[in-house]
Amino acid sequence: MESLNQLMQQRREKLEKIRALGINPYPPKFDRTHTSRQIKDNFEALEEKEVAVAGRIMSNRRMGKAAFFHIQDMEGRIQIYVKKDEVGEKTFELYKLLDIGDIVGIRGLVFKTRTGEISVFAKELQLLAKSLRPLPIVKEKEVDGKKIVYDPFSDKELRYRQRYVDLIVNPEVKEVFIKRSKIITAMRNFLNQKGYLEVETPILQPIYGGASARPFVTYHNALDMKLYLRIANELYLKRLITGGFEGVYEFGKDFRNEGMDRFHNPEFTQMELYVAYQDYYWMMELTEEMISTVAQEVLGSMKIIYQGQEIDLTPPWRRLPLLESIKEFTGIEVDNLDDAALKDAAEKLGLVIEDNWGRAKIIDEIFGEFVEPKLVQPTFIIDYPLEMSPLSKIHRNNPRLVERFEPIIAGKEIGNAYSELNDPLDQRERFMQQMQLRAKGDEEAQVIDEDFLRALEYGMPPTAGLGIGIDRLTMLLTDSPSIRDVILFPHMRPEKREEEHEIDWE
């Protein structure tokens, strides 16, 4: 237990004084009639009427025998006016023992102050929860309609570790997560309207698959076996297409045991959708329709600003084959070059190419370095090299390519899709190639999944599949520079080692 500093000590003393007044500092409930927003939006109708509001004290201006303070509820803040003559001696004593951060309920009359602020004139004041820790104090002032914030609570480490404080003190943070929720709801509604079925598939998997990534490993005691946290939903969802569902989707957490940065959190949310009898061209249309619809519903516009760049999500989006995109941005015509010449060309661009890299890896490198960052407006990069895509169908016009696309927006991929490979013999081949890569030390190569192959052998219809990174999409639609700004509790190292709290596994 950390020792109490002066401020926390004082609050505990106040708590005892409140108890001594015969007041329960943690009563069971409060009957609220209005939120702050409802009062502000309906002032004319509510003026001089009695309301009951509740929230956290966020500012306090005391003037002898009267005081103004703001309380904050889910929808905003409203000012409260307390006057000793009005609330009485005892309640005013209670008021004097309150702190910023305490949760209170007020019953009183709606009025407007001399300076024009809609407020509640307290007739009754009730403590609903005493706060024992001091909040950061953020003050703000409006000048010419612009909000100036003084001493913002800005330490990123504290904000991420104590998100509850961040949410209390920084209202725009709450907005981001409200939008995140609306994005997911809008997407779910879109998919439901199309008639697709939302399903749930295992997170704990005996064999992981569906992406190239290193997994987290866990252990089931009763079964005495290793399990993996899923890296993708893909293989289970395709089993369901085999099973006869013709459109299934899942919003799910995936887990990848890799580095962390501005665009990667070890656990992240993905929406995966599989639709029978369709191909990747069809899926491109669905994707642009879905993303633009979500933006329209959540933001009221298909035009967004991301980190200062204006982006127009209105369909149709540009479709650009991968190799053409490389030609466009670097002049390199990959198809005219043999392996050695391609390596030379890449090195001339300044890339460091390892000797054991194949063509696909070099192409991917050139794309990632010279093309992707330049694709600000939404673009479907289509038709990837076969070797990079063990789960997608070979291109109908070119056996060295697959029918795959990635939607790129603001220089970053936000998803991945293909005409799903449903030829079980070809799929087995591709798995075998992956196993060879794995034998050569590629820890991210995919693992053969015999049960998935068995499902394909029963026959899976032609299918289009799509994955959309919900975190990345949310970054885009909330103009957030880091994935940690759109995840409520981003992964952090433990604050300190507290031996006494270590969990004792058997």
Place this chain on the structure above:
RNA sequence: GGGCCCGUAGCUCAGCCGGUAGAGCAGCGGCCUUUUAAGCCGUUGGUCGCAGGUUCGAUUCCUGCCGGGCUCACCA
């Protein structure tokens, strides 16, 4: 993993080339019954991230560690 930067009061920060710390807000006490970054007067509060080293003396210099940020690498 590499590079750069940061860690000082509850919060936001200052502290030059070494002499064991300061501001604003918050808090506490006083005045103030329509204030709003309320105001005025007074005042408390710090193992200067942790551990070593150099030194008569370290918040300051050096090393290591811990935590974080940015970035590069890796990575769908």
